[in-house]
Amino acid sequence: MSAREQRQVASGAGLSKQRVVVEAVRLADREGVDGLSMRRLAGALGAGAMSLYHYVASKEELLDAMIDIVFEEIELPPEETDWQSAMRRRAVSARQVLARHPWANGLMESRTSPGPANLRHHEAVTACLRRAGFPVLMATHANWLLDSYVYGFALQEASLPFDTADELADMAENVFLPQLPLDEFPYLNESAAALVTAGFDPAEQFIFGLDLVLAALEPLRASA
Amino acid sequence: MSAREQRQVASGAGLSKQRVVVEAVRLADREGVDGLSMRRLAGALGAGAMSLYHYVASKEELLDAMIDIVFEEIELPPEETDWQSAMRRRAVSARQVLARHPWANGLMESRTSPGPANLRHHEAVTACLRRAGFPVLMATHANWLLDSYVYGFALQEASLPFDTADELADMAENVFLPQLPLDEFPYLNESAAALVTAGFDPAEQFIFGLDLVLAALEPLRASA
DNA sequence: CCCGTACACCGTACGTCGTACGCTGTACGA
DNA sequence: TCGTACAGCGTACGACGTACGGTGTACGGG
Numbered sequence: 390m391s392a393r394e395q396r397q398v399a400s401g402a403g404l405s406k407q408r409v410v411v412e413a414v415r416l417a418d419r420e421g422v423d424g425l426s427m428r429r430l431a432g433a434l435g436a437g438a439m440s441l442y443h444y445v446a447s448k449e450e451l452l453d454a455m456i457d458i459v460f461e462e463i464e465l466p467p468e469e470t471d472w473q474s475a476m477r478r479r480a481v482s483a484r485q486v487l488a489r490h491p492w493a494n495g496l497m498e499s500r501t502s503p504g505p506a507n508l509r510h511h512e513a514v515t516a517c518l519r520r521a522g523f524p525v526l527m528a529t530h531a532n533w534l535l536d537s538y539v540y541g542f543a544l545q546e547a548s549l550p551f552d553t554a555d556e557l558a559d560m561a562e563n564v565f566l567p568q569l570p571l572d573e574f575p576y577l578n579e580s581a582a583a584l585v586t587a588g589f590d591p592a593e594q595f596i597f598g599l600d601l602v603l604a605a606l607e608p609l610r611a612s613a
Numbered sequence: 614m615s616a617r618e619q620r621q622v623a624s625g626a627g628l629s630k631q632r633v634v635v636e637a638v639r640l641a642d643r644e645g646v647d648g649l650s651m652r653r654l655a656g657a658l659g660a661g662a663m664s665l666y667h668y669v670a671s672k673e674e675l676l677d678a679m680i681d682i683v684f685e686e687i688e689l690p691p692e693e694t695d696w697q698s699a700m701r702r703r704a705v706s707a708r709q710v711l712a713r714h715p716w717a718n719g720l721m722e723s724r725t726s727p728g729p730a731n732l733r734h735h736e737a738v739t740a741c742l743r744r745a746g747f748p749v750l751m752a753t754h755a756n757w758l759l760d761s762y763v764y765g766f767a768l769q770e771a772s773l774p775f776d777t778a779d780e781l782a783d784m785a786e787n788v789f790l791p792q793l794p795l796d797e798f799p800y801l802n803e804s805a806a807a808l809v810t811a812g813f814d815p816a817e818q819f820i821f822g823l824d825l826v827l828a829a830l831e832p833l834r835a836s837a
Numbered sequence: 838c839c840c841g842t843a844c845a846c847c848g849t850a851c852g853t854c855g856t857a858c859g860c861t862g863t864a865c866g867a
Numbered sequence: 868t869c870g871t872a873c874a875g876c877g878t879a880c881g882a883c884g885t886a887c888g889g890t891g892t893a894c895g896g897g
Contacts, residue, residue, distance in 0.1 A: 404874080421723075426854060439856080440875045448855065494768070495722040498715060499645075501774040508798065515800040525807040528800075533769065534822035538758070541765025544718070545757065550725040574732065576739040576752075583749040598758035605829040628845080650883060661847045663885080672884065 404436060406444040410454040414490065417455065422492035452496055457504030459493045462486045465513040472521030472610075473603045477596075479514065480539050484595050487543035494544045522610035531606050538602055546591050554588045561585050628660060630668040634678040638714065641679065646716035676720055681728030683717045686710045689737040696745030696834075697827045701820075703738065704763050708819050711767035718768050746834035755830050762826055770815050778812045785809050 412433050417425045427448060431438040445451045464482035466475035487493055503511070511532075518528040550564075551557045561581050569577050636657050641649045651672060655662040669675045688706035690699035711717055727735070735756075742752040774788075775781045785805050793801050 423723075427856080428854080437876045439858095439877075442856075443874060491722060495719045497768055498719040498771045499647075501772055508793070508801065512798045512801050515804055519800055519803075525803060526811055529804050529808060530818065530821050533766070533818055534762070534825065536769060537762050537765030537822060539761075539765065540768045541761030541763065542757070544721055544764045544768065545760060547722045548725050569732070574736045576743055577732065577736050579743075579749060580739055580753050584753060587750055594754065594757055597754050598761060601758065601829045602826065605825045651885080652883075663848075663887095664846045666885075667845060 404434060404440065404444060406454070409434065409441055409444045410451065410458055413451055414455050414458055417492045418490055422495065449500075453500050453502070453504060456493060456496055456500055457506045459486060459490050460504065460506035460510050462489075463510060465510065466517040468517070472517055473607070475517050476514075476535060476603060477599060480535060480599050481592075481595070483539045484543055484546075484592075487539070488546055488591075491543075491547040494540065494547055497540070518610075523606075524611060527609050531609070534602060534606070538598060542595055542598070549591075554590070557589050558585045628658060628664065628668060630678070633658065633665055633668045634675065634682055637675055638679050638682055641716045642714055646719065649716075673724075677724050677726070677728060680717060680720055680724055681730045683710060683714050684728065684730035684734050686713075687734060689734065690741040692741070696741055697831070699741050700738075700759060700827060701823060704759060704823050705816075705819070707763045708767055708770075708816075711763070712770055712815075715767075715771040718764065718771055721764070742834075747830075748835060751833050755833070758826060758830070762822060766819055766822070773815075778814070781813050782809045 409430070413425060413430050416430055416433055420429075427441055428438045431441055434441075441451075445454070463486050464479050466472075466479040468475070470478075514532060514535075515528055518531050519525070523531055551560050561584070565581055566578065569581070571578055633654070637649060637654050640654055640657055644653075651665055652662045655665055658665075665675075669678070687710050688703050690696075690703040692699070694702075738756060738759075739752055742755050743749070747755055775784050785808070789805055790802065793805070795802055
């Protein structure tokens with residue numbers, strides 16, 4: 390045990406990179422990524438702003454670490470099932486996690502170097518696909534396709550102005566439809582109406598597309 | 614012609630919401646969205662920072678308008694071909710546009726109310742799907758699936774640290790592989806090696822997944 | 838021809854941001 | 868006992884978004 394770790398244990402409430410980043414994630418979840426400032430984060434930790442810089446070289450590094458925490462939360466594909474079930478599980482988990490941390494999507498664009506959890510995750514997914522019989526390049530294709538779907542879905546979901554089916558009905562009636570003249574947007578009106586009566590469940594919507602993609606990938610593997 | 618328009622014509626270099634937003638897009642393309650500040654934007658337009666607020670209520674509104682310009686650039690699905698070709702064209706166009714404006718992806722998360730170009734675009738896509746024979750709810754499913762793929766792909770592409778196949782080879786050899794121990798990441802190593810020898814073309818990668826998705830959607834329409 | 842009004846545009850100022858820099862205090866090995 | 872190392876802090880600087888109160892100039896009505 391290093392002197393530093395000992396100190397932290399002794400003080401009981403000492404800081405650490407872990408504590409800093411975890412609190413940053415909490416803050417971003419609560420207030421959005423724009424509400425995350427070093428001062429506010431320090432405040433939430435009962436510390437001065439500059440103290441954070443002992444654990445994090447810059448805000449950029451903090452954001453990178455936050456992204457990696459997000460990846461840690463995503464379930465790895467289980468090894469004991471068929472590849473489709475495994476992929477479904479990890480995709481569903483990824484969607485849940487990204488919905489829980491909507492700021493993560495927006496951050497991806499800017500941070501280009503993957504953290505360790507991200508790498509572990511990618512490795513596990515690739516392993517699953519390869520073991521299922523996908524040739525190397527086909528596995529990367531499948532990887533891109535699945536990741537695109539997951540990230541893109543999360544992105545769209547994050548930009549939805551409602552969370553529940555009831556809110557959707559509310560907004561459709563009071564906000565969308567009034568600004569969508571029937572003659573100019575006949576199809577959007579039709580869709581909105583259909584969605585309101587049928588209800589809208591993002592989880593179900595997600596599974597629909599996911600299963601379509603998984604089925605489309607199936608014939609591309611060389612079943613050993 | 615209003616007095617205001619006349620003034621602008623007269624002065625020749627007068628501002629306008631259009632000019633402000635277009636220049637903002639250019640600036641964001643050049644310097645990234647973090648490099649876009651009201652002061653810098655004003656500087657690029659040869660104006661004072663506060664002058665911008667005559668054309669834009671806030672920076673938020675500016676960002677919304679920028680997103681809508683991006684949507685304007687995306688080709689609408691042509692009406693005279695089969696639905697798959699139409700969808701492919703607009704998806705390819707969307708990818709190109711989003712690659713040209715990488716900041717747009719990151720912005721989507723925060724802006725929840727679609728602008729007019731966004732609505733027009735959505736209407737056209739929905740129309741294309743409905744006319745191709747997709748039932749209402751199936752059309753919205755297809756819409757979500759396709760948009761997820763396009764946005765997610767653009768997101769991944771934007772976070773790639775290289776632009777060309779050569780750069781990929783360079784980075785793979787000098788950056789990725791050194792930090793990917795063979796025993797811990799066997800599959801990532803294998804993939805990286807395969808990608809380097811095979812070359813990596815994002816456009817081709819995109820088409821691959823896109824066509825897979827389109828083909829998977831085909832049986833879901835009720836061919837009239 | 839003149840003046841009042843309207844409006845495009847600007848300068849200043851405030852609070853907040855990220856963070857460079859230098860200081861304090863305390864816990865430890867010698 | 869003392870020197871060192873390091874966790875944590877306070878201050879300060881430049882840049883940010885933007886509220887607020889100007890200033891100039893082009894126009895319509897007298």
